[in-house]
Amino acid sequence: MTAATAAAGTELDLPRMRRERLEKLLAAMVAQGIDCLVLLGQNNVTYAVGARVPAAEPARAAHRRPVAVLTRDDDPHLFTAFPEGAPSELPADHVHGALAVEWDVGGRALAAIVPPGRVAIDEYTMPVRAALAGRELTDAAAVLGSAKIVKTGDELECIRRAQAINETAMPEVEAMVRPGVRATDLSGRFLRRVFELGASANTVDPIFQVMPPSVAAGPYSGTGDVVFPTPTRARELEGGDVVWVDTGINFEGYASDLGCTWVVGGARPHHRDQFRRWRAVVDEVLAAVRPGATAGDLVRAAVPAGGWRPWLPHLYLAHGIGTDSAEMPYVGTDLGETFDDSLVLAPGMVLVFEPVIWDDGRAGYRAEEIVAVTETGWTMLSARADAPA
Amino acid sequence: MSDRLDRTLTEMERAGVDVLVLGREGNARYVGGANRLALAGTRAFAPGCVVVRETGAVHLLSGTDEGVPRDIPPDRLYPLSWNPANLVGAVAAAPGARGARRIGVDGLTPLFEQLLTGAFPGAELVDGEALMHRVRRVKSPEDVAAIRAAVRVVEQAVGAVVEALRPGVTERELLGIFEEARCAQGATVTAFQAAFSVVDAGGARRFVSDRAVEDGDLVAMRAGALVDGWEGSLARTWACGDAWAERQSEFRRWHTAWPPLVDRCRAGTRVGDLGAHEGVTLHGAGLGYEGLGADAVLEPHMVVELELEVDGIVGADMLLVTADAPEVLTRFG
Numbered sequence: 001m002t003a004a005t006a007a008a009g010t011e012l013d014l015p016r017m018r019r020e021r022l023e024k025l026l027a028a029m030v031a032q033g034i035d036c037l038v039l040l041g042q043n044n045v046t047y048a049v050g051a052r053v054p055a056a057e058p059a060r061a062a063h064r065r066p067v068a069v070l071t072r073d074d075d076p077h078l079f080t081a082f083p084e085g086a087p088s089e090l091p092a093d094h095v096h097g098a099l100a101v102e103w104d105v106g107g108r109a110l111a112a113i114v115p116p117g118r119v120a121i122d123e124y125t126m127p128v129r130a131a132l133a134g135r136e137l138t139d140a141a142a143v144l145g146s147a148k149i150v151k152t153g154d155e156l157e158c159i160r161r162a163q164a165i166n167e168t169a170m171p172e173v174e175a176m177v178r179p180g181v182r183a184t185d186l187s188g189r190f191l192r193r194v195f196e197l198g199a200s201a202n203t204v205d206p207i208f209q210v211m212p213p214s215v216a217a218g219p220y221s222g223t224g225d226v227v228f229p230t231p232t233r234a235r236e237l238e239g240g241d242v243v244w245v246d247t248g249i250n251f252e253g254y255a256s257d258l259g260c261t262w263v264v265g266g267a268r269p270h271h272r273d274q275f276r277r278w279r280a281v282v283d284e285v286l287a288a289v290r291p292g293a294t295a296g297d298l299v300r301a302a303v304p305a306g307g308w309r310p311w312l313p314h315l316y317l318a319h320g321i322g323t324d325s326a327e328m329p330y331v332g333t334d335l336g337e338t339f340d341d342s343l344v345l346a347p348g349m350v351l352v353f354e355p356v357i358w359d360d361g362r363a364g365y366r367a368e369e370i371v372a373v374t375e376t377g378w379t380m381l382s383a384r385a386d387a388p389a
Numbered sequence: 390m391s392d393r394l395d396r397t398l399t400e401m402e403r404a405g406v407d408v409l410v411l412g413r414e415g416n417a418r419y420v421g422g423a424n425r426l427a428l429a430g431t432r433a434f435a436p437g438c439v440v441v442r443e444t445g446a447v448h449l450l451s452g453t454d455e456g457v458p459r460d461i462p463p464d465r466l467y468p469l470s471w472n473p474a475n476l477v478g479a480v481a482a483a484p485g486a487r488g489a490r491r492i493g494v495d496g497l498t499p500l501f502e503q504l505l506t507g508a509f510p511g512a513e514l515v516d517g518e519a520l521m522h523r524v525r526r527v528k529s530p531e532d533v534a535a536i537r538a539a540v541r542v543v544e545q546a547v548g549a550v551v552e553a554l555r556p557g558v559t560e561r562e563l564l565g566i567f568e569e570a571r572c573a574q575g576a577t578v579t580a581f582q583a584a585f586s587v588v589d590a591g592g593a594r595r596f597v598s599d600r601a602v603e604d605g606d607l608v609a610m611r612a613g614a615l616v617d618g619w620e621g622s623l624a625r626t627w628a629c630g631d632a633w634a635e636r637q638s639e640f641r642r643w644h645t646a647w648p649p650l651v652d653r654c655r656a657g658t659r660v661g662d663l664g665a666h667e668g669v670t671l672h673g674a675g676l677g678y679e680g681l682g683a684d685a686v687l688e689p690h691m692v693v694e695l696e697l698e699v700d701g702i703v704g705a706d707m708l709l710v711t712a713d714a715p716e717v718l719t720r721f722g
Contacts, residue, residue: 042430055582056580056678057414057578057580058415058429058432059414059415059676059678059679061431062431062496062678063672063678064678065431085596103682123431123433123434123496123497124496124498124499125496126495126496126497127516129497130516141500184572185572187572188570188572188573191565191568192569195561195565195568198599200596202429202579204426205426205577206577207426219453220454220455220463221452222452222463222466227452230426230455230456232577314468314470333471
């Protein structure tokens with residue numbers, strides 16, 4: 001891993017970021033005829049209001065979730081168990097105690113404050129669903145998606161800084177890699193370093209997966225494809241192990257995504273050859289990245305005529321990143337060619353490329369690189385991937 | 390068939406639920422026992438696990454049997470898809486699911502509601518989260534053993550933090566020490582982001598900062614771990630250096646209030662009556678956080694976490710409820 005390219009110190013204005021995001025959401029509500037936007041998803045509340053809550057396993061997160069209610073002509077209302085995470089510019093009379101939306105009482109309390117008109121909601125608990133029965137409800141995905149898919153400059157800077165923390169932590173973890181070290185000890189060093197470096201949260205169990213040489217030598221695969229990712233186990237690394245790394249942290253609500261490949265005891269020529277082929281795929285795809293290009297164009301750039309699609313078929317060639325670790329735009333998913341051809345790149349979209357080179361019998365190489373689409377092409381938000389050392 | 394699945398099927402029978410479609414990882418882990426990649430934060434509903442009453446079978450969203458118990462054979466695994474219709478298609482294709490009249494879901498989105506209603510015309514969607522809550526709240530001896538194992542992990546990791554609690558160490562560094570000490574025991578997943586914060590006018594803050602601890606500071610510690618999905622968590626307030634004696638008076642209200650609160654966590658107590666006490670929070674714990682409504686009444690073999698915060702002093706323990714005084718599972722300190 002080369003040193004982080006994302007230099008901290010570039011201007012970051014969090015109140016401006018929150019204001020611009022809210023303006024985009026309100027514009028999308030107007031355009032789509034939505035009178036009230038009700039958000040129960042933690043990352044969506046983060047996007048709409050900038051509220052921070054401690055990261056937690058999903059059940060705790062659900063029970064202690066923040067809720068946001070947006071209307072077109074008022075500041076957003078935030079309901080949270082963690083008022084210290086509310087943004088300072090939100091008027092005090094718009095920051096309320098938590099709504100217990102896991103229970104009927106909370107569902108009714110929420111329904112009582114949702115004004116008449118068309119309501120878009122991202123998800124509901126069953127008590128919320130019962131309390132809103134009879135209301136005109138639509139899925140908030142369209143409103144959220146249209147606002148979130150293009151990032152503001154401050155959002156890009158948050159992703160860059162999240163990624164810089166992630167990248168700065170990783171060399172110290174890689175330095176531990178040798179036969180006899182347990183994969184979970186790599187997780188420990190990684191988590192320690194990212195918090196020391198200023199991470200707001202860790203959002204995924206860090207993945208240090210020892211890959212089998214062939215699909216057949218690995219765990220059962222429902223599709224015949226490479227099995228990845230699986231949870232990191234407390235197994236000791238052995239010389240020659242190929243380790244696929246995938247980690248993601250959070251900085252001010254924005255996710256990082258760092259994938260790379262290590263070879264325990266040192267890479268051999270075929271490992272470096274796999275990296276060269278991976279590099280060639282990404283370079284081909286990057287040459288196609290510009291405003292107006294479609295996700296389909298990127299897929300075609302990655303796949304030589306009639307060739308194997310060099311990524312994990314249950315995942316994607318690329319995904320977006322923002323307040324969610326994977327979000328639109330998705331490129332090369334099982335949504336298929338028509339979907340890919342309909343997705344047009346625009347400045348401010350972010351793409352995390354994660355192709356895979358796999359030589360069945362000799363494992364493979366996987367890494368990730370993040371770019372933002374610019375007016376003329378793209379700019380890196382991550383470091384460039386390295387050949388295995 | 391596992392005891393947990395058996396209890397789930399019994400409750401499905403009682404509630405007349407033909408199929409359970411579960412999106413919450415704790416629910417899925419309870420019925421299926423599978424260890425899938427852990428993610429933090431709320432997740433919008435998607436069908437990650439299906440239980441069919443007619444067959445008694447659990448079907449799991451997984452591309453592999455890695456981490457999946459042997460009693461779920463590969464033909465009961467369905468693959469990830471970015472097309473929600475494919476996931477609902479997998480639910481409908483589960484043997485015995487097709488004619489379901491009543492489907493329990495533990496959450497929904499407008500889109501999945503539409504797709505499920507389309508795939509199961511005429512079926513009623515009911516609250517599967519409430520059903521799972523009833524099943525999960527009382528713990529078996531195996532459940533309690535798993536929680537005890539998680540408690541040992543978090544206690545050891547908090548011990549490493551206390552060991553490192555010296556003037557000059559920052560809150561962030563303490564969090565880092567906790568993370569590394571937890572992972573050293575093979576437990577890479579946290580129950581929640583731990584907080585180690587110097588108690589000040591703001592009380593026990595939930596987010597760590599770059600603040601350095603000074604001699605005489607009180608540090609509020611909230612920490613948890615998941616081990617095989619089971620939660621161990623606790624909270625303590627610790628003094629840095631030789632400050633215990635001089636700051637003892639600040640603990641007085643906490644120490645006075647705490648023993649009677651613990652004592653009241655016994656069978657028959659209404660949760661809302663305990664929760665009405667200033668600074669008290671009470672919830673269940675098992676495969677992660679389990680909510681308890683104000684009207685819930687404690688029963689033997691429930692495991693709860695009781696927390697009290699007074700004057701910035703915070704303390705929390707996990708308790709095994711009995712007919713008498715509870716067994717305190719977290720003995721740290």
